[in-house]
Amino acid sequence: MKGGISGTSDFYFKNSKSSSGNLTEIGTKSYLGLKMAINTQQHSTKQQNPHEKQKILLIGKGGNDVSYFIEKEAVLDKSIKYWNPGKTIQWQKDGVDLVMGKREGYTFFDLDGKQLMDVHLNGGTYNLGHRNPEIISTLTEAMKDFDIGNHHFPSLVRAQLAEALNKATPDSLKYSILSSGGGEAIDVALKCARYATKRTKIISIENGYHGHTGLAVSVGNERYSKLFLSNGNEKDFVQVPFNDLEAMEQALSKEDAACVIIETIPATYGFPLPEEGYLAAVKKLCEKYGSLYIADEVQTGLMRTGEMWGIDVYGVKPDILVTSKGLSGGIYPIAATVVSEQAGKWMMEDGFAHISTFGGAELGCIVAMKVLEITQRDEVKQNVRFVSSYIREGLEKIKRENADFFVGIRQLGVVMGLEFNHPEGAKFVMQSLYENGVWAIYSMLNPRILQFKPGLLCDKAYCDELLNRVEASVKSASAACKITN
Numbered sequence: 001m002k003g004g005i006s007g008t009s010d011f012y013f014k015n016s017k018s019s020s021g022n023l024t025e026i027g028t029k030s031y032l033g034l035k036m037a038i039n040t041q042q043h044s045t046k047q048q049n050p051h052e053k054q055k056i057l058l059i060g061k062g063g064n065d066v067s068y069f070i071e072k073e074a075v076l077d078k079s080i081k082y083w084n085p086g087k088t089i090q091w092q093k094d095g096v097d098l099v100m101g102k103r104e105g106y107t108f109f110d111l112d113g114k115q116l117m118d119v120h121l122n123g124g125t126y127n128l129g130h131r132n133p134e135i136i137s138t139l140t141e142a143m144k145d146f147d148i149g150n151h152h153f154p155s156l157v158r159a160q161l162a163e164a165l166n167k168a169t170p171d172s173l174k175y176s177i178l179s180s181g182g183g184e185a186i187d188v189a190l191k192c193a194r195y196a197t198k199r200t201k202i203i204s205i206e207n208g209y210h211g212h213t214g215l216a217v218s219v220g221n222e223r224y225s226k227l228f229l230s231n232g233n234e235k236d237f238v239q240v241p242f243n244d245l246e247a248m249e250q251a252l253s254k255e256d257a258a259c260v261i262i263e264t265i266p267a268t269y270g271f272p273l274p275e276e277g278y279l280a281a282v283k284k285l286c287e288k289y290g291s292l293y294i295a296d297e298v299q300t301g302l303m304r305t306g307e308m309w310g311i312d313v314y315g316v317k318p319d320i321l322v323t324s325k326g327l328s329g330g331i332y333p334i335a336a337t338v339v340s341e342q343a344g345k346w347m348m349e350d351g352f353a354h355i356s357t358f359g360g361a362e363l364g365c366i367v368a369m370k371v372l373e374i375t376q377r378d379e380v381k382q383n384v385r386f387v388s389s390y391i392r393e394g395l396e397k398i399k400r401e402n403a404d405f406f407v408g409i410r411q412l413g414v415v416m417g418l419e420f421n422h423p424e425g426a427k428f429v430m431q432s433l434y435e436n437g438v439w440a441i442y443s444m445l446n447p448r449i450l451q452f453k454p455g456l457l458c459d460k461a462y463c464d465e466l467l468n469r470v471e472a473s474v475k476s477a478s479a480a481c482k483i484t485n
Contacts, residue, residue, distance in 0.1 A: 072111040075099050095431040098439070103130035106455045106462060108439075116439040117466055119454050123267065124299050127326040127456050128374060135329035135370055142366040149362035151355060157365040164372050165323075165338050168308060172317035175344035177337045178360030182298045182324035183211025185335035186261070188354060189320045190215045192343040193259035193292040196319075201257040203248070203291070206239045207445045209268035210261060210296055219261055221268070221445055242266060243275045248282055252289040259319075260286055261294040264310035270449030271410045271417030279314040292319035292343060298335075299415070302326040303375045303456055306384050306413035313412065319343055329371045334364035380456055387458050388413045394467035398474055405478035416452040417443065422481045426450035432473035432480070438466065 076099065079088040091098065099111040106118050106129050118126060128135065149155050162176040177192075179185040190202055204210070204219035211217065217225045218232035219239075225231040238257070240247040251257065260282060265271050286293045295318035300310030302323065307313050309321065320343050324335030346353055374380060392411060395418070399406045408419030420426055426442035429450050433440055443449040454466070 072097075072099050075111065094427065096434055098434075105129040105131075106458060115437055116434070117437060117462070117469065119438060119440045119452055119466065121453050121455060122330075123325050124302065124304055124453065125325045125328060126330040127302055127304065128329060128371065129455055129457055130330060132329060132331075132374075134374060135331050135367060138370040139331055139363060139367055142363055146362045146366065148358060149360075151357055151359060155360070155362055155365070157362045157369070158360045161336075161360070161365040161369050164369055165336055168372055168376065169321055169338045170309070170312070170317040172319065172340055173321055173338045174341045175339050175347065177339065177344070177354065178365070179324070179335040179337065179356055180333050180358040180361070180364075181211070181213075182322065182335050183213035183216040184356065184359065185298075185322045185324055185337045186210045186216035186219075186296065187213050188337040189294045189322050189339070190219070190259065190261065191354065192320060192337065192339050192346065193294060195346045196292060196343045197258045197290065199256055199258040199291075200236045201238060201254075202236060203238050203240065203251050203257050203260045205242045205262055205266060205269075207242070207269040208239070208261075208263055208266055209445070210263070211298075223445070242269070242272055243278050245278065245281050245285075249285050252285050252291055255289050257289065257291040259292040259294050261296060263296040263298075264300040264314070265305075265412060265415055267299040267451065268443060268445050270419075270443035270446035271415060271451065273410055273412060274314060279311070279316050283316045283318070286319075292340075294318060294320040294322065296322050298322060298324045300412075302371070303381060303384055304413055304415050304453070306381070306388060308376065310412065310415070326375075327368045327371055328364070329367045332361070332364040332367040333358075334361065334368050335359075336368075375456070383458075384413055384456050386460075387454055387456075387463060390460065390463050391416075391454060391467065394463070395470070398467070398471050401471075402474050402478050405481065406474055410449070414454045414456065416454075418450040418452050420448055420450070420477075420481075423448065425477070425481060428477040428480050428484075429473060432477040433469065435476075436469045436473045438469045438473065 076088060076097065101109045101111045103109065106126070107115060108118055108130055109115055118130070121127065146157065149158070158178065161178070165176045166174060177188050179188060193202070194200055202219055207221050209220045211220070212224055217228070217230050218237050222231045231237070238251050240251050248260070252260070262279070262282065264279070265273060283293045293316070295309070295311045295316070297309050297311060302308070304310070305313050311318055311321070319340045321338045322335070323338070327336060328334050388411065392409065395409055399409065405421050405425065406418065407421045410417035410419065418426070418429070420429060422428065424447040426447050426449050430440060430442050440450055440452050443451055454463070
């Protein structure tokens with residue numbers, strides 16, 4: 001593949017420094033009849049002057065173009081009017097008025113020019129950074145010959161990706177069923193389990209999260225299903241507490257469950273770690289009672305735990321494994337449900353029984369293969385170990401200095417949950433981090449816990465700066481919590 005392309009050559013950049021609207025054109029590229037302009041000051045590592053706000057310019061195609069600027073406030077207003085009013089307003093209440101602008105590596109900029117270090121990574125979507133140049137180069141090269149493809153027929157790159165996933169996953173797995181996102185891939189996993197066992201019951205974990213589509217939303221927390229009358233009937237959808245083997249066996253012992261589905265480390269619940277032997281024991285119970293084990297590796301897979309899959313750390317070979325988010329390289333949506341021969345046997349009976357128009361889009365397959373190749377490099381695995389140990393050391397120091405507030409660190413590799421001694425402590429820390437130029441998000445189902453997820457390729461300088469900002473933010477948040485109490 002050819003070298004990475006330049007970020008500045010891809011956009012129509014203009015610089016606005018005064019209310020008079022004097023503009024300087026730097027480069028141009030048309031896309032679908034529009035040109036996008038982004039203020040060059042977003043490249044600065046410093047907060048820009050508030051009177052020099054970043055603006056986006058959309059220019060219509062044709063001889064009678066009308067150009068106009070959209071300021072950040074207008075984007076927020078349009079988001080409330082036409083996109084998602086509740087989500088937009090809630091972020092405002094939480095003190096996060098973020099609209100993403102330029103982004104590179106593990107840093108992005110707010111539309112106002114505020115720089116943010118990214119340790120949210122959209123759940124691991126940006127494991128390899130925003131706009132990773134190797135991924136961009138791979139996709140650019142692929143677009144010379146490929147498009148989405150036709151899902152009805154065999155495909156060169158789908159076959160290659162399926163083979164690569166076969167080699168990269170536990171040897172209990174054989175076939176790959178490709179999707180456009182994680183929720184869809186979870187739906188596929190549950191359908192496969194029901195087919196293989198001829199049972200309908202699905203056992204999941206209380207406060208789990210597996211996406212928002214049909215079956216996936218029913219096996220997660222009711223916050224996401226009840227509103228849509230999709231929380232499922234009690235006969236077919238059973239939930240048990242995490243790390244409770246007795247409850248798990250009680251649910252499985254009726255021998256009517258198609259499967260157990262578990263996030264290896266439940267993300268939205270705040271990354272509670274499996275107790276020693278728990279996941280392996282669940283797998284043995286599944287075998288004992290004729291149920292399949294589904295490992296949801298959407299947030300813990302692709303080297304985030306220091307191994308290729310979180311489940312590898314616990315010595316479990318699942319019947320089905322689901323991966324998404326990071327598989328996209330943050331560039332092209334794709335997900336995979338990797339299944340055992342038993343779980344995939346339906347494809348011999350009727351290979352057209354499950355169809356996804358955009359599942360396994362050929363451009364996405366090419367990106368995913370590059371992601372797998374980068375992720376499995378020895379130097380990447382070594383760097384994950386460095387980052388996880390180096391940041392842990394720094395966090396332990398910060399915890400000691402704020403022992404009455406910062407009370408725990410849940411960690412496996414670069415999957416981290418920071419625990420605070422306040423019912424909504426992580427919200428305070430999130431707000432303080434945001435003010436100090438770091439983006440991390442509290443756990444939606446446990447706001448005591450801050451999801452803290454550095455990327456696989458962070459270097460020491462980045463880690464040092466991150467820890468400095470975290471130190472200041474935790475102190476500030478601790479003080480704020482005391483005031484509210």
